[in-house]
Amino acid sequence: MDFSFTEEQTLLEESVARYFQNDYDFESRQQLVKSEDGFSQENWATFAELGWLGVPFSEEDGGFGGGAIECMLMAENFGKGLLVEPYLATVVLAGGAIKHGGNAEQKAKYLPGIIDGSTQAALAYAEPQGRFNLADLTTTATTAGDGYVLNGYKAVVMNGPAADLLVVSARTSGEQRDADGVSVFVVDATADGVTRRDYPTVDGMRASEVTLEGVQVGADALLGEAGQGLGIIERAIDDGIMAVGSEAVGCMEVLYKDTVEYCKTREQFGQPIGKFQVLQHRMVDMFMEHEQSKSLMYMAAMRLDEGYGSEAQKAVSAFKVQVGKSGRFVGQNAVQLHGGMGMTDELNIGHYFKRLTIIDTLFGNVDYHLKRFGRL
Amino acid sequence: MERGLSADLLAFRQRVDTFIQAHWPSQAPTAEALPAWRQAVVEAGLSVPRWPESAGGTGWNPTQIYLWRQACAAAGIPLEQEVGVEIVGPLLLRYADAQQQARHLPGIRSLADTWAIAFAEPVAGIDYSAMQCQARPYTKGWRLDGEKCWVLHGHAAQWLLCFAYLRQACADADVSGSVGLFVIPTDVAGLTCLPQTSFDGSQHLASFALQDVRVPSDALVARSEDGAEFAHLFLTRDMSTLSQSAVARAQLDVLDQQLDQLDPQDALHAQRHAVAVALEALQAMELRYVDALQRQLEVPFPLDLLQLRSREILLKLGALQVESFGYYALPYPDEMLLHNEGSIGPDTAAATVRQNLAQHVAAMYEGSAEALKDTAWRELNSTRQ
Numbered sequence: 001m002d003f004s005f006t007e008e009q010t011l012l013e014e015s016v017a018r019y020f021q022n023d024y025d026f027e028s029r030q031q032l033v034k035s036e037d038g039f040s041q042e043n044w045a046t047f048a049e050l051g052w053l054g055v056p057f058s059e060e061d062g063g064f065g066g067g068a069i070e071c072m073l074m075a076e077n078f079g080k081g082l083l084v085e086p087y088l089a090t091v092v093l094a095g096g097a098i099k100h101g102g103n104a105e106q107k108a109k110y111l112p113g114i115i116d117g118s119t120q121a122a123l124a125y126a127e128p129q130g131r132f133n134l135a136d137l138t139t140t141a142t143t144a145g146d147g148y149v150l151n152g153y154k155a156v157v158m159n160g161p162a163a164d165l166l167v168v169s170a171r172t173s174g175e176q177r178d179a180d181g182v183s184v185f186v187v188d189a190t191a192d193g194v195t196r197r198d199y200p201t202v203d204g205m206r207a208s209e210v211t212l213e214g215v216q217v218g219a220d221a222l223l224g225e226a227g228q229g230l231g232i233i234e235r236a237i238d239d240g241i242m243a244v245g246s247e248a249v250g251c252m253e254v255l256y257k258d259t260v261e262y263c264k265t266r267e268q269f270g271q272p273i274g275k276f277q278v279l280q281h282r283m284v285d286m287f288m289e290h291e292q293s294k295s296l297m298y299m300a301a302m303r304l305d306e307g308y309g310s311e312a313q314k315a316v317s318a319f320k321v322q323v324g325k326s327g328r329f330v331g332q333n334a335v336q337l338h339g340g341m342g343m344t345d346e347l348n349i350g351h352y353f354k355r356l357t358i359i360d361t362l363f364g365n366v367d368y369h370l371k372r373f374g375r376l
Numbered sequence: 377m378e379r380g381l382s383a384d385l386l387a388f389r390q391r392v393d394t395f396i397q398a399h400w401p402s403q404a405p406t407a408e409a410l411p412a413w414r415q416a417v418v419e420a421g422l423s424v425p426r427w428p429e430s431a432g433g434t435g436w437n438p439t440q441i442y443l444w445r446q447a448c449a450a451a452g453i454p455l456e457q458e459v460g461v462e463i464v465g466p467l468l469l470r471y472a473d474a475q476q477q478a479r480h481l482p483g484i485r486s487l488a489d490t491w492a493i494a495f496a497e498p499v500a501g502i503d504y505s506a507m508q509c510q511a512r513p514y515t516k517g518w519r520l521d522g523e524k525c526w527v528l529h530g531h532a533a534q535w536l537l538c539f540a541y542l543r544q545a546c547a548d549a550d551v552s553g554s555v556g557l558f559v560i561p562t563d564v565a566g567l568t569c570l571p572q573t574s575f576d577g578s579q580h581l582a583s584f585a586l587q588d589v590r591v592p593s594d595a596l597v598a599r600s601e602d603g604a605e606f607a608h609l610f611l612t613r614d615m616s617t618l619s620q621s622a623v624a625r626a627q628l629d630v631l632d633q634q635l636d637q638l639d640p641q642d643a644l645h646a647q648r649h650a651v652a653v654a655l656e657a658l659q660a661m662e663l664r665y666v667d668a669l670q671r672q673l674e675v676p677f678p679l680d681l682l683q684l685r686s687r688e689i690l691l692k693l694g695a696l697q698v699e700s701f702g703y704y705a706l707p708y709p710d711e712m713l714l715h716n717e718g719s720i721g722p723d724t725a726a727a728t729v730r731q732n733l734a735q736h737v738a739a740m741y742e743g744s745a746e747a748l749k750d751t752a753w754r755e756l757n758s759t760r761q
Contacts (some may be wrong), residue, residue: 001385001439002378003667069377260757280753283744287756288685291677295660296653302379318653367646375648 020081048117051258066305079250089159092122101232124154160208184229289326327356391613438669449622471598492533494524576733620686694732
């Protein structure tokens with residue numbers, strides 16, 4: 001039992017933390033949210049130079065060889081800085097699906113572009129009727145010649161507008177909700193038959209509704225075995241939960257500290273409002289929620305790095321439940337304790353609150369993961 | 377980061393498990409089990425594990441103490457003479473002189489002496505600054521007057537550790553003095569014990585009236601200008617708090633057995649999963665806390681928060697256990713009726729209801745949730761800036 005980090009992990013964490021402290025202020029971030037792309041290509045190139053885009057990939061694939069702990073350390077700082085660049089969508093989700101499901105040729109074809117920053121990608125896994133069930137698919141892929149033809153509709157594809165590659169889940173056999181029969185394909189986002197309706201999300205990110213009409217792909221677009229792709233998606237989503245959960249922990253830390261600072265300086269009725277016991281207790285509760293989430297973050301990361309299986313999945317779901325519950329509590333109370341300022345768009349508080357609210361829903365909310373936790 | 381135990385710690389845990397298997401029955405401990413366990417623990421030199429080795433401690437590091445506590449809690453072994461071992465002993469080791477230590481520590485170490493702490497008062501509660509119990513010097517020592525209440529296991533104790541304000545003999549008697557800690561035998565003249573019945577029907581608590589209780593000078597084992605220093609020692613039980621996830625896990629197992637009897641769609645299942653997640657978080661927090669102690673780093677959060685969280689989880693588990701019985705959560709027969717006429721409804725229902733009520737009573741021993749949050753807030757804003 002050891003909660004210390006290796007020297008390499010500490011250096012990585014310090015590097016990311018320093019970047020967000022010095023080069024990623026809230027006002028600049030808000031400008032990026034309003035920009036055409038919704039993020040900074042320049043920042044993205046910097047991330048590539050710093051090696052961040054290669055952290056989760058093996059050294060033989062050109063990456064850093066990091067695992068869940070490295071991802072956690074980076075994402076916690078992404079949360080503190082309210083990152084808008086599509087690290088989650090491109091590196092963790094789409095890159096993760098290729099990493100876990102692709103063969104050597106596919107990895108060699110797609111991962112270098114992700115690692116050097118030249119390729120943007122998105123994981124198109126959700127569908128309107130499926131809610132959080134990853135196997136609930138009406139999108140189909142039927143064999144045609146040497147390849148497949150995809151037809152269907154993918155919902156809320158994060159980073160869809162910027163994506164060069166779409167990693168798409170589709171049914172090649174079985175009934176709509178069967179675990180078997182799911183396949184995963186890498187699709188050129190500009191291929192004939194792919195149309196995107198782009199829009200901003202509540203938390204300042206970008207997403208697309210993606211329609212696939214007679215989209216032809218080759219056999220080499222299939223990741224893993226036909227019909228056995230659900231495991232690839234599940235694994236990528238669990239990595240995604242690890243990442244957004246860690247982001248949430250970072251968000252909660254900022255909200256707690258900012259709220260304490262605000263309550264110590266904001267005076268009402270002749271004294272700092274932090275003197276009021278009812279507010280002190282609320283802030284203790286916020287601290288407690290953050291610490292519980294952080295504790296389960298560590299456990300989930302260690303479980304994932306020990307090996308992917310039911311114990312790791314269970315730890316990830318426990319983490320997601322805690323983050324969903326705690327994130328809402330901390331976010332809502334930070335807004336409440338900031339009073340009138342808390343509801344303004346100019347203050348960062350509301351933006352952390354929105355990100356935490358989105359994170360609760362992403363990849364399954366509290367109820368969904370409580371059930372999954374109970375099943376495992 | 378590494379979740380597993382080192383080879384040394386795995387071997388240590390194996391030794392602990394072997395010891396427990398040899399000296400504690402795996403099922404349904406009888407009345408004789410506890411005295412036998414006590415003797416085994418004392419003979420093995422494990423009665424005061426976190427004391428310094430020079431005082432009879434084990435010399436274990438924080439992780440080893442944690443593993444020992446966890447294993448004992450998981451086996452359902454109660455902490456023996458907890459007040460003496462966890463609070464009075466460390467306090468005497470810190471403040472008392474050599475003679476006072478020589479007089480009292482052996483009885484604590486051998487688990488022979490039973491101690492209680494007389495801290496709270498009817499008016500002051502646990503607010504030491506409003507404490508009215510006073511000690512005045514006289515030619516042979518100190519005379520104490522006042523009232524103490526909510527003294528856990530007070531009526532069974534041989535010794536009281538009593539908090540009192542020290543008053544000078546001169547005219548400034550109204551000026552608050554320093555707080556003193558007195559060791560008082562419970563059979564001393566002028567001390568009257570009255571058992572207090574708590575709402576679960578038990579009599580674990582007692583009140584004490586002190587009327588001209590005279591004790592020798594060396595009964596005063598510690599004094600401080602800041603009563604908070606002592607109050608915190610009383611309210612925070614340090615390492616014993618860190619065994620609560622194992623206690624809760626055993627309770628979760630009991631709940632699971634009960635839920636097996638219910639409809640799989642019953643809403644209690646979802647509540648069970650929620651409390652199981654909370655328990656995972658509690659254990660992870662315990663591990664982080666112990667890891668910080670082990671590496672001699674600042675602890676990541678006040679211990680009061682672990683106390684608070686473990687209490688909330690145990691109360692929730694108890695409530696779910698009771699709820700699982702449905703209407704059979706209502707009967708509350710006394711032990712005699714149960715013995716003579718048998719159980720009413722499920723065999724374990726009455727005991728579970730009684731235990732849940734007792735948990736609510738026990739939850740107050742270490743201060744209310746609000747008192748713990750007050751302490752946590754002060755710690756968070758004094759040392760962690």
